[in-house]
Amino acid sequence: MKKEELPKALGSRRNFIKASATALAGFYFVPRHVLGGPGFIAPSDRLRVAGIGVGGMGGNDVRGVFASGKADFIALCDVDDTRAKQSVEAHPKAKYYRDYREMLDKEGDNIDAVTVSSPDHMHAVQAMMAMKMGKHVYVQKPLSHDIYEARVLTEAADQYKVVTQMGNQGSSGEGVRKMVEWYNAGLIGEATRVYCWTDRPVWPQGIPWPEATATPPADLDWDLWLGTAPYKEYVPNLIPFNWRGWWDYGTGALGDMACHIMEPPFRVLGLGYPESAECSVGSVYVGEFQRGYFPESCPPSSHITLRFKRDGKEDLQFHWMDGGIQPARPEELGPNEIMGDGGNGVIIEGTKGKMMCGTYGRDPKLLPTSLTTDINVPETEYRVPGGDRGHYNNWVEACIAGYGSDAYKKLSSPFSVAGPLTESVLMGNLAIRSYDYRVPQSNNPNRFDYPGRGIKLVWDGPNMKITNFEPANQFVKREYREGFSL
Numbered sequence: 127m128k129k130e131e132l133p134k135a136l137g138s139r140r141n142f143i144k145a146s147a148t149a150l151a152g153f154y155f156v157p158r159h160v161l162g163g164p165g166f167i168a169p170s171d172r173l174r175v176a177g178i179g180v181g182g183m184g185g186n187d188v189r190g191v192f193a194s195g196k197a198d199f200i201a202l203c204d205v206d207d208t209r210a211k212q213s214v215e216a217h218p219k220a221k222y223y224r225d226y227r228e229m230l231d232k233e234g235d236n237i238d239a240v241t242v243s244s245p246d247h248m249h250a251v252q253a254m255m256a257m258k259m260g261k262h263v264y265v266q267k268p269l270s271h272d273i274y275e276a277r278v279l280t281e282a283a284d285q286y287k288v289v290t291q292m293g294n295q296g297s298s299g300e301g302v303r304k305m306v307e308w309y310n311a312g313l314i315g316e317a318t319r320v321y322c323w324t325d326r327p328v329w330p331q332g333i334p335w336p337e338a339t340a341t342p343p344a345d346l347d348w349d350l351w352l353g354t355a356p357y358k359e360y361v362p363n364l365i366p367f368n369w370r371g372w373w374d375y376g377t378g379a380l381g382d383m384a385c386h387i388m389e390p391p392f393r394v395l396g397l398g399y400p401e402s403a404e405c406s407v408g409s410v411y412v413g414e415f416q417r418g419y420f421p422e423s424c425p426p427s428s429h430i431t432l433r434f435k436r437d438g439k440e441d442l443q444f445h446w447m448d449g450g451i452q453p454a455r456p457e458e459l460g461p462n463e464i465m466g467d468g469g470n471g472v473i474i475e476g477t478k479g480k481m482m483c484g485t486y487g488r489d490p491k492l493l494p495t496s497l498t499t500d501i502n503v504p505e506t507e508y509r510v511p512g513g514d515r516g517h518y519n520n521w522v523e524a525c526i527a528g529y530g531s532d533a534y535k536k537l538s539s540p541f542s543v544a545g546p547l548t549e550s551v552l553m554g555n556l557a558i559r560s561y562d563y564r565v566p567q568s569n570n571p572n573r574f575d576y577p578g579r580g581i582k583l584v585w586d587g588p589n590m591k592i593t594n595f596e597p598a599n600q601f602v603k604r605e606y607r608e609g610f611s612l
Contacts, residue, residue, distance in 0.1 A: 171196065171526055172196055172197065172198055172526075173191075173194075173196055173197040173198070173238050173239055173262075173522055173525050173526055174197075174198055174200045174236060174237045174238045174239070175191060175197050175198065175199050175200065175237060175238070175239045175240065175241060176199070176200055176201040176202070176203065176229060176230070176233055176237045176239075176240045176241075176256075176261075177191075177199055177201070177202045177203065177213065177220075177240070177241045177243070178203045178204075178226045178229070178240060178241065178242050178243065178244055178252050179203070179204055179241075179242065179243035179244035179245075179248075179266075180202045180203070180204050180209075180210045180213035180214070180243065181204055181206055181208075181209025181210045181211075181212070181213065181366070182209060182243075182366055182367075183243055183266060183293075184204070184213070184241070184243030184244070184266070185209075185212055185213050187241045187243045187264065187266065187293065187518070188202070188213045188216070188217070188241065189216075190517070190518035191241060191264070191518045191521075191522060192216075192217075193518065193519075194518055194519040194522040194523075196519075196522050196523070196526060197239075197522050199213075199217040199220045200220055200221070200233060200236050200237050201220055201221045201222070201223060201229050201233045201236070201237065202214055202217060202220045202221070202222050202223070203222070203223040203224065203225070203226045203229045204222075204224065205224055205346060205347040205348075205350040205351045206345060206346050206347075206351070206365065206366070207224075207345040207346075208343075208345045208346075209366060210222070221233065224347050224350055225347075225350055226244075226252050226255070227255065230255055230256060230259060230261075234259050234261075237261060238261065238262060238525060239261055239262035239263065239264070239289075239525050240252075240253075240256040240261050240262070240263050240264075241263075241264045241265075242256070242263060242264065242265040242266060243266045243293070244266075244353075245351075245369055245375050245376065246268060246270070246271045246370075246375065246376050246377050246381055247271045247353060247354050247355050247374065247375045247376070248353045248354060249265055249266070249268075249269065249270050249271065249275070250270045250271065250272070250275035250276075250278070250279055250612060251353070251354055251606070251610050251611065251612060253265050253279055254278070254279065254282060254612050257279075257282050257283065257286045257288050257290075258282070258286065260286060260287075260288065261288060262288045262289040262290065262521075262524075262525040263283075263288065263289075263290050263291075264290075264291045264292075264293065264518070264521050265279075265290070265291075265292055265293065266292075266293040267292055267293050267294045267381075267385035267386070267544075267548075268292075268377055268381040268382075268384075268385050268548050268551055268552065269292050269385075269541065269544050269545060269547075269548040270548060270552070271377060271381075271552075271604070272552065272601075272602065272603050272604055273549050273552045273553065273556065273590055273602050273603070274590060274602050274603035275603075275612070276545045276546075276548040276549045276552065277545065277549065277590060278612055279541055279545060280541045280542060280544075280545030280546070282541075283540065283541040283542065283545075284542070287529040287530070288529060289521065289524045289525045289528070289529055289534055289537070289540070290537075290540050290541040290544075291517070291520065291521035291524075291537055291538070291539050291540060291544075292385065292539040292541070292544035292548070293517075293539075294385040294386050294389055294486075294539055294544070295486065295514040295515075295517035295518075296386050296389060296390070296485065296486025296487045296488070296514050297389050297393070297487075297514075297517070297538040297539040297543075298510040298512075298513060298514050298516055298517040298520055298538040298539075299486055299487050299488060299510075299513045299514035300509065300513050301390070301483055301486065301487035301488045301489065301490045302389065302390045302393055302394070302483075302487035302490075303505075303507040303508075303509060304490050305390055305393075305394050305474075305481060305483060305487060305490045306393060306394050306506075306507050307503045307504070307505060307506055307507055308481060308490070308492065308501065308503055309394045309395070309474075309476075309481075310506070311503045312478070313478070313479060313481070313492060313501070313503070314474065314475075314476030314477075314478055314479035314480055314481055314492070315476040315477030315478030315479065316439060316440070316476055316477045317391075317394075317395050317442060317474050317475065317476045318440060318442065318443070318475055318476060318477060319442070319443045319444075319445070319474075319475040320391045320395075320442065320443070320444045320445065320472070320473070320474050320475070321445045321447070321453040321472070321473045321475075322384065322387045322388050322391065322444075322445065322446050322447070322471070322472050323387075323446070323447040323448065323451065323452045323453060323466070323470060323471060324379055324383040324384075324387060324447075324448045324469065324470045324485075325448075325449075325450050325469035325470060326379040326382055326383050326448055326449075326470075327370065327371060327378065327379045327382070327424070327426070327448070327449065329367055329368045329370050329371050330368060330371055330423075331371035331378060331379075331423055331424045331425060331426050331449075332371075332408070332410040332418070332420060332423055332424070332425050332426040333371075333410070333418075333420060333423050334418070334420050334422075334423070335358075335361075335372075335420075335422050335423070336361045336362070336363075336364075338361065338362065339359040339360060339361055340360055340361065340362050341360065342360040346365070348360045351365065352607070353607070353610060354604075354606040354607055354610045355374040355375055355607060356374060356607060357607065358374075370382055370424075371423055371424050372422060372423055372424070373421075373422060373423070373424065373559070374422065376424070377424075377551075377552065377555055378424030378425075378428075378448075378555060378558075379424070379428070379448035379449065380428075380430070380446065380448065380551055380552070380554045380555055380558075381551065381552070381555070383448070383470065383485070384446060384551040384554070385544075385547060385548065385551060386470075386485055386486050387470055387471070387472060387485055388444075388446065388472075388547065388550070388551060389487065389539075389547060390472055390483055390487035390490075391444070391472055391474055392546075392547050392550070393543075394474065395442065395474075397434050397442070397444075397546075397550070398434070398546055398587070399434075399546065399549065399550070399585065399587025399588070400432040400433060400434050400444070400550055400553055400585055400587070401433050401434060401435045401441070401584070401585060401587075402432070402433045402582050402583060402584050402585055403430065403431070403432050403433075403553050403554065403556065403557040403582070403583045403585060404430070404431045404557065404581075404582050404583070405428055405429060405430045405431070405554065405557040405558055405561050406428070406429050406561070407425035407427065407428045407429075407558055407561055407562070408425055408426045408427035408428065408449055410425075410426060419562070419564070421559075421562050421564075424555075424558070425449075425558060425562075426449050427447075427448055427449020427450060427451055428446075428447070428448055428449065428451075428554070428558055429445065429446070429447050429451055430445070430446040430447075430553075430554035430557055430558070431443060431444070431445055431446075432444040432445075432446070432550060432553060432554070444550075446554055452465070453473065456473060456475075456480055456482075456493050458480060458493035458494040459482075459493055459494070459495070460494070460495070463495060465482070466482065466483070466484050466485075467484030467485055467488070467489065468484075470484060470485040471483065471484050471485070472484075472487075473493075479492060479493065479497075480492070480493040481493065486514055488514075508536055510536070510538060517538060517539075520536065520537060520538055521537065524536070524537050549587075553585065555601070556583070556592075556598060556601045556602065557583055557598075559598075559601045560578035560583060560592075560595060560597065560598040560601065561576070561578050561579050562576070562578070563576065563577065563578045563597050563598070564576050565577065577595070577597070578595060578597065578598065581594070581595060582594075583595055583598055590602050590603075
């Protein structure tokens with residue numbers, strides 16, 4: 127069978143076995159638990175996994191999935207042998223690859239699911255290849271680098287009937303579920319304004335691309351690391367972390383933290399596509415009174431304002447702040463009380479009150495905080511066993527049970543949820559890049575105008591298009607380097 131003829135969904139092996147058992151009614155089978163003894167997990171109830179990007183955060187993902195006790199890593203893939211070493215040593219039977227395409231081609235018949243924990247610019251092509259082969263996928267946040275990629279991955283998850291989860295583990299936590307119940311009980315009334323903030327970035331942003339180049343380390347395949355991005359000579363200190371501040375590879379502070387911090391209000395308020403976006407960004411000065419212009423690099427700080435239309439309700443203002451910018455302290459918060467968790471947080475303002483939480487939706491509180499101790503609201507939301515620590519197992523159980531199963535319906539961050547969230551996160555980056563879009567002045571080509579500043583970008587969500595500033599649409603979807611596609 128040619129690759130393009132593969133069925134859209136291969137289904138779970140457990141469903142196949144159950145179907146076979148029904149078809150062979152009349153035969154006697156010894157129960158699996160009798161054959162294997164206490165604690166035995168039948169092969170049909172184990173998930174065969176391949177990992178793409180298995181160092182750093184990817185190593186955490188490998189450990190988290192394996193800790194479920196129901197998953198085996200059949201293959202591992204990384205372009206950096208040194209970073210991958212810990213995962214490779216922990217799973218000596220797993221075959222090791224550098225090119226994810228080779229791994230999926232060779233191991234396709236041996237795996238059920240794939241984890242994707244590579245840099246942001248590679249998420250979409252790697253996840254899409256796996257889904258087209260009928261493999262379940264777990265993808266680190268942000269789900270994608272571009273808005274278009276997020277939309278295509280969301281649609282593909284439904285098309286290929288695979289189990290999906292994004293790596294924003296706070297979505298499995300207790301905190302966000304409490305906040306949903308508080309809001310649905312009317313404790314703060316109708317939400318009117320949301321503030322989200324982070325102290326990230328903690329890597330360089332708003333700087334020129336380094337001039338010094340070097341020979342890539344022998345244990346790193348630089349060309350494969352670049353992947354979909356335009357080819358550039360290797361520069362030191364970009365890997366393993368500082369790539370986050372460059373648009374070719376990363377998505378800045380928004381991409382790094384917003385899927386954790388914006389997720390609670392998105393879930394609480396049931397938000398979809400924003401109607402518009404505005405922004406301001408922090409300046410970088412390279413000399414006395416001279417602002418630097420470094421469009422390849424994310425800014426050192428930003429303030430994004432998204433607006434969401436809601437049927438029969440007032441528009442919701444949704445503020446994102448990074449680089450250490452924070453909203454004004456609520457009057458209901460005591461002078462020595464910590465806002466959010468110090469560096470990061472969320473405040474939801476309503477017509478009757480306010481509530482607040484930290485990163486991942488942890489430690490939710492009503493304001494003033496004294497009200498929190500008196501809450502008596504029934505639990506109506508499903509609790510993931512283990513909370514945010516159960517995020518991996520939440521996905522593993524759903525993969526084993528199969529698409530559409532009860533376990534699938536209990537997923538915390540399937541692409542149907544993670545995709546629209548990621549699109550709104552990346553809308554902030556589209557606004558930032560539009561803000562820095564410049565054109566030479568007609569009467570002086572050495573001076574520039576910035577037509578994307580001081581305006582509101584109007585967003586047609588269903589069609590993924592800015593309707594009032596065409597240059598912004600170049601940031602909806604990027605071109606890939608030859609050899610990579612969706």
